[in-house]
Amino acid sequence: xxxxxxxxxxxxxxxxxxxxxxxxxxxxxxxxxxxxxxxxxxxxxxxxxxxxxxxxxxxxxxxxxxxxxxxxxxxxxxxxxxxxxxxxxxxxxxxxxxxxxxxxxxxxxxxxxxxxxxxxxxxxxxxxxxxxxxxxxxxxxxxxxxxxxxxxxxxxxxxxxxxxxxxxxxxxxxxxxxxxxxxxxxxxxxxxxxxxxxxxxxxxx
Amino acid sequence: xxxxxxxxxxxxxxxxxxxxxxxxxxxxxxxxxxxxxxxxxxxxxxxxxxxxxxxxxxxxxxxxxxxxxxxxxxxxxxxxxxxxxxxxxxxxxxxxxxxxxxxxxxxxxxxxxxxxxxxxxxxxxxxxxxxxxxxxxxxxxxxxxxxxxxxxxxxxxxxxxxxxxxxxxxxxxxxxxxxxxxxxxxxxxxxxxxxxxxxxxxxxxxxxxxxxxxxxxxxxxxxxxxxxxxxxxxxxxxxxxxxxxxxxxxxxxxxxxxxxxxxxxxxxxxxxxxxxxxxxxxxxxxxxxxxxxxxxxxxxxxxxxxxxxxxxxxxxxxxx
Ligand code: FES
Numbered sequence: 001x002x003x004x005x006x007x008x009x010x011x012x013x014x015x016x017x018x019x020x021x022x023x024x025x026x027x028x029x030x031x032x033x034x035x036x037x038x039x040x041x042x043x044x045x046x047x048x049x050x051x052x053x054x055x056x057x058x059x060x061x062x063x064x065x066x067x068x069x070x071x072x073x074x075x076x077x078x079x080x081x082x083x084x085x086x087x088x089x090x091x092x093x094x095x096x097x098x099x100x101x102x103x104x105x106x107x108x109x110x111x112x113x114x115x116x117x118x119x120x121x122x123x124x125x126x127x128x129x130x131x132x133x134x135x136x137x138x139x140x141x142x143x144x145x146x147x148x149x150x151x152x153x154x155x156x157x158x159x160x161x162x163x164x165x166x167x168x169x170x171x172x173x174x175x176x177x178x179x180x181x182x183x184x185x186x187x188x189x190x191x192x193x194x195x196x197x198x199x200x201x202x203x204x205x
Numbered sequence: 206x207x208x209x210x211x212x213x214x215x216x217x218x219x220x221x222x223x224x225x226x227x228x229x230x231x232x233x234x235x236x237x238x239x240x241x242x243x244x245x246x247x248x249x250x251x252x253x254x255x256x257x258x259x260x261x262x263x264x265x266x267x268x269x270x271x272x273x274x275x276x277x278x279x280x281x282x283x284x285x286x287x288x289x290x291x292x293x294x295x296x297x298x299x300x301x302x303x304x305x306x307x308x309x310x311x312x313x314x315x316x317x318x319x320x321x322x323x324x325x326x327x328x329x330x331x332x333x334x335x336x337x338x339x340x341x342x343x344x345x346x347x348x349x350x351x352x353x354x355x356x357x358x359x360x361x362x363x364x365x366x367x368x369x370x371x372x373x374x375x376x377x378x379x380x381x382x383x384x385x386x387x388x389x390x391x392x393x394x395x396x397x398x399x400x401x402x403x404x405x406x407x408x409x410x411x412x413x414x415x416x417x418x419x420x421x422x423x424x425x426x427x428x429x430x431x432x433x434x435x436x437x438x439x440x441x442x443x444x445x446x447x448x449x450x451x452x453x454x455x456x457x458x459x460x461x462x463x464x465x466x467x468x469x470x471x472x473x474x475x476x477x478x479x480x481x482x483x484x485x486x487x488x489x490x491x492x493x494x495x496x497x498x499x500x501x502x503x504x505x506x507x508x509x510x511x512x513x514x515x516x517x518x519x520x521x522x523x524x525x
Contacts, residue, residue, distance in 0.1 A: 022418070023415075023416060023417070023418045024417075024418030025390070025417070025418060098394060101393070101394040102390065102391060102392055102393060102394060103389065103392040103393070103394060103395075103396050103417075103418070103419055103423065104389070104390060104417050104418040104419065105394055105418070106418055106420075123394075124316075126318055126393075126394045126395035127314075127316050127317040127318035127319070127394075127395025127396070127397070128394055128395050128420075128423070129316075129420055129422030129423055131420075131422050132420030132421070132422050132423070
């Protein structure tokens with residue numbers, strides 16, 4: 001398994017690149033599911049994996065489709081390893097780490113776009129330049145989507161269109177992405193002709 | 206002429222700050238408010254030095270909240286091409302002058318949690334307007350300011366009095382140096398670094414920060430280079446069909462302008478990229494002095510920044 005390919009569409013659609021170890025005094029590596037493999041691949045390429053791990057704090061949770069490679073990451077023997085059961089349980093820990101973090105810390109995000117986006121949002125909120133946050137998308141392509149009408153967010157969207165889990169509108173899933181919300185945008189597809197909804201297809205797995 | 210729109214001003218005040226530095230205040234000739242600017246912006250001052258037209262960039266140091274005037278501080282450079290000497294010797298209150306609209310190439314990134322500022326000598330000036338701006342908005346900053354000695358530390362007293370716990374001063378004559386590694390290691394995540402001062406200091410600060418894991422996007426520097434004095438050389442302007450001689454103390458941009466050809470510029474200090482010009486042929490050597498082209502582009506020799514760079518040892522043909 002390698003980097004999940006992303007077809008370039010519009011400028012706002014996030015793109016990803018393989019992780020690479022860079023100089024820093026703390027490496028905060030945040031991953032879910034198959035993202036663990038992006039991390040082990042990076043370590044194989046790193047000139048000094050042991051030195052990197054001695055400064056590494058892992059935050060990990062299973063992916064949206066259930067992939068759990070915690071054991072593999074834990075076995076690497078990093079300075080700290082934290083496993084959360086879910087992304088919502090992982091994020092408060094990230095907040096806690098960010099409160100005390102200093103410049104010289106580096107960020108590596110890997111796995112689903114939902115995890116990458118939400119971790120990026122929280123790191124970016126500190127003022128750290130988002131372009132310096134490394135991101136490698138692996139595994140599930142399920143999307144986190146904001147309904148542009150009711151503003152509710154639906155996690156793990158698989159089909160397009162789908163029904164907003166908050167207001168019930170039929171939403172077309174756009175590639176238009178908000179870094180601040182960490183979500184793709186969903187737009188009502190039958191606004192002009194209520195009820196005329198194209199057949200829903202599975203686009204994200 | 207190119208560059209941004211011009212402002213007709215009158216010199217309102219000329220105040221010696223110390224042996225080397227003089228402060229100038231400009232107000233609009235018609236008494237109106239001057240255009241708004243943000244901390245870190247500069248203006249290009251036009252001088253008519255007894256027939257020689259000089260355009261030098263200076264950082265605005267006054268409070269961006271005060272649009273009744275602009276202030277700059279000029280360090281006298283006795284070995285320079287004459288702009289700073291003209292300012293010191295000939296500019297008097299009441300004189301009419303022309304400034305460019307302010308342009309900011311060293312603006313504060315408003316997303317930062319904190320600003321770490323490092324100044325050397327006259328490099329303090331952009332920080333004065335930035336600190337005034339941050340004082341209004343309540344932004345967090347920490348300034349490390351190095352000068353040769355207390356007498357030449359322009360505005361040190363003022364800064365230390367206003368911000369005793371945020372300003373740290375260092376004096377070269379006393380062998381004091383900022384403990385850079387320590388300062389860089391204790392900055393909260395989301396800090397952006399701003400450095401302005403001599404070339405060597407900027408390179409040292411940026412290099413150390415990068416080695417310590419500061420991403421390039423969090424590092425900001427500004428150094429206006431005065432066009433260096435060099436050997437005269439010949440340039441052919443392919444687009445306008447002129448052949449010119451560039452004098453020893455003249456920049457290529459100034460020579461182009463003197464021939465009546467309109468050439469783009471903003472900073473005139475090798476920092477903004479606006480004057481970039483294609484090199485069609487160069488028999489000799491290009492002497493790049495800018496901060497704009499990458500080292501690879503400089504080595505390729507297909508572009509030149511006429512505001513600060515020159516050629517030597519043969520004819521230069523450029524697309525202008
Ligand atoms: S005018 Fe700004 S780089 Fe030449």
